[in-house]
Amino acid sequence: GNSVTQMEGPVTLSEEAFLTINCTYTATGYPSLFWYVQYPGEGLQLLLKATKADDKGSNKGFEATYRKETTSFHLEKGSVQVSDSAVYFCALRHRPEKTSYDKVIFGPGTSLSVIP
């Protein structure tokens, strides 16, 4: 079935370090891919998205490229800040064959702590 796999956390980085959070997916067809972020005590909010192969989503210094050949959507940031400490969720959205309803599948989340 369709699924999303993320690297295990927690991840702890020093301020200004480079961040990569790996995300791979299994899906039929052409899903849209998303990164959501959850700050402490809050609900999830969209960080960025990409809707077709080779698209790059970007926001707040974060980037991710939709790689169909490797079924990946890795999240990167060149220089993290303390305020980036949060849980990051990779997700896909697709419409299964012979249905008219979308399905959204989330990865397990990766906790990031950035220390000064």
Place this chain on the structure above:
Amino acid sequence: NAGVTQTPKFRILKIGQSMTLQCTQDMNHNYMYWYRQDPGMGLKLIYYSVGAGITDKGEVPNGYNVSRSTTEDFPLRLELAAPSQTSVYFCASSYSSRATNEKLFFGSGTQLSVL
């Protein structure tokens, strides 16, 4: 802009009690979802709805019920609360287009403890 509103924010229940978690959205979204998030864990889908009058089970529906009588509201009902239902509950909504590229909007969550 209100977005997705959940109430209450916190609640403590005794085992066997019942309650309804309220969720309303003002964006005219057709899709609505209920998720639970256990400490250190990801999201698990409880129920979802693709429009008024249409609901379906997610991964972990046991012990919960939903209804969707209007586009705006999607309440989640716990009939006989159990300690295993201690969790943070999130409601979300989304517009749906043919392109499947619409994002989810989340509420701020309800922290529920069953003692």
